[in-house]
Amino acid sequence: MGRGAKTLLSPAGIAARIRSFLLDRSDQSIAQRMAGAAFLIRVLSAGIAYVSQVLMARWMGGSEFGTYVSVWVWVLLIGHFANAGLASAAQRFVPEYAERGDHEGLRGFLAGGRRLGVVIATLIAAAGLAVLWRFGHLFTGAMVMPLALAALCLPMFVLTDIQDGIARSWNWTDLALGPPYLIRPFILLGCMAGGHFAGFESNAVTAMGCAVVATWAAAVIQFVLLNRRIAGRVEAGPQRTETLFWLKTSLPIFVVETFYLALTYTDVVLLKQLRGPEEVAVYWAAVKTLALVAFVYFAVAAAAAHRFSEYHVAGDKQKLADFLRASIRWTFFPSLAATILILALGKPFLMMFGPDYVKGYPAMFVVSVGLLARAAAGPVERLLTMSGHQTACALIYGGAFVAAVVLCLLLIPPFGMMGAAIATAAALTLESALLVWVTTARLGLSASFWIKPAAA
Template sequence: MAVMDAPPATSPLAGLKARLAALFGSSNERSLTNRLAGTIFLIRVVSAAMAYGAQILLARWMGTSDYGVYVYVWTWVLLLGSMLDFGISASAQKIIPEYRASGDLDRLRGFLSGSRWGTLAASSLVSLALAALVWALSSSIDPATMLPLYLGCLTLPAFVVANTQDGIARSHDWMKLGLMPQFIIRQALIIGFTAGLFVLGFQLGAVAAMAASCAAVWLAMIGQMIALNRRLAGHVASGPRAYDVRGWLATSLPILLVESFYLLLSYTDVLVLQQFRSAEDVGVYYAVVKTLALVSFIHYAMSATTAHRFTEYHAAGDKDRLAAYVKHAIAWTFWPSLAATLVLLALGKPLLWLFGPQFTQGYGIMFVAAIGLMVRAAIGPVERLLNMLGHQNMCALAYALAFAVNLILCLVLVPRFGGYGAAAATSAALTFETVLLFWIVRKRLGLHVLAFGKKG
């Protein structure tokens, strides 16, 4: 009797290959989205591993006190640097597709150049003003944070321009060009600079760490600018430029309002914790946040990939295609986030131990913080959907209310419960924000934006 060695066409392996090919291998929009989001997620995961390693090394080299000062200043850089582009990095994903769709190349060329030079000039002026403010308030600021704060001000302009260039690159689906300089090259430079200082015998405190971070941000931004200019030169024909600054700001400022409240919501816990608890407590809490960052990266990857496509489908009037694409984006935000959360919670204690034995006291905080991240993931990148479809004012209102809830709860809970209070306040605010966004999208767009449950 003959024996058939070949597996049947319906074998589990063949079925898995077929599903993977459908998800990532075809040329339709969903497969393209999965590939681009996968690229972004991979970059962020590699970056997270590098940043995680850098934070572990810094925590061990610097000690919890200096590490807490560095975290505090770097948090301000992240917060202000993400706001001082005045929403241009996010609005680029709306403005650029609209210019391309209408064939308005003069304004497109003007935006590609003017957006970067404009944000550089504006952020430089703001940085000078902030440095003057630090000097004026020097008598009431901890001396250990003074020089790191000045270095933070010096870092801001480069950080802002890098964000703007990221938005421009993502609007062309150049995900590697947008993200690699900020999340891979910059992290590699920070690790290299700080490790070099440590090996050479320098005292690696908050000042040295901020100086290394400042140099890394500037070098990565300049390299990204050179590469982006070359890529754009081969993609957009040369010609006259038109600068519709008023139109750019009309689109960007409402989005800036949304982004600002979101950032305030994201960083309020660390900033309030710094006011009521020791630098050591801030360092432990920040280690918890960095450990859970993988979950946020999934949400970020989908948001970065889908925003400009929401604009394209809406401009084309294709409601069915838009609704299907939104559903796909939500599913691919929530379920991977759930899996990542379970893995991180299972491995949380040994991961925190890498920072130092004292950091394992933050393990319980991880469970509290994870609640808010999972609730937010359940509706996917709907804030980008609202921004791209012209409902940014309602989105801003939702974020403003969520920020107010977070701030009030932090002020009430942090003095008594420390990191647990900060995590509880943030999770409660994210839950409140998610409910509001779900309701707004349902009322304004008629879409069901929950990863589970029946549409209706």
């Protein structure tokens, strides 16, 4: 080994390289740091959530835990829908208003966009409570009260989502992801543990009550901290509200996200309807164990969306092509490593939930195929959405969702959770292949981690 190599591998050399990376202000370095921070937060969140779910599964039993999981999935699903695309659109509005020097519009969106999201979510929650009051007798008795409590989560869940998008636009990863992914699950775990050891019954109602407390507390903390940080970036002054313009821009993005989220939770929802809560609990544990793989995609997408928007608005095709290639590399190779690691340790992880949960181990291998297919495409969905091709993106996700529903209906009755896993993997693979094809056809960019994309 030469002197140069030894110098690079020495403590001083390593420290110098780390210092250089941390101080590098290039767009790709900032994006890498943002993606790394997002990934770290999601991993820490997964640790808290994993401990929470293991303890809750043991305290509550399979049936009650399965009911809680099913209801919380509805909170995630409807909560992300209820922001009407404003959370993702924030990553277009904030950079665009700032780039144009439109401070009135920027101040208007920072305040009015959040108000609009909370109003929409409150109306949806009120409608849900009205349905439960009128038609509650049609639901399983164990589901009514947890669903009512779930409705109370929606306004603050949506507020957190939109504040997440605003914070990402300024690369404030800690403020974007810390409250929903660290503070909220930590408070949930604390409430459940306190209730359990205080002698309260550990059931789905108790768990959803704790979820309400955690969701509201995290949203309020994030609101206060975000306002303080915005005050240091945006001077106080007049505001301009452009509600129709915001909705016109965000609703196509909402359609994309609707199908994306529907595809994400279709397997769990249909498994609950076609099998039973115990099998849902086992499958949920298996899928959550694979969360580290999905975190890589999430982290890179969190760092990439507003960059795609900036380069597209600026018309810089070469930067767009280079950044796309880099973001796909950042997604695929870490996802592959995480998949190998998790599958190797899958059984011990599932044993933490209880002996019966090991039955979900084979399903992990199947679902991982779909996750790797998505990783191989990278965050091209964000690129298409931020470059005005959200309609094509929505059609792709709509097709993948329909495929997932049909396959779940065909495969879950005979094969149970393995059928759900096969349906999910097939739908994710179809989705990824179509996204890559459209990216090449519409933008002239090769969405590949081994071929350098050429700008059209």
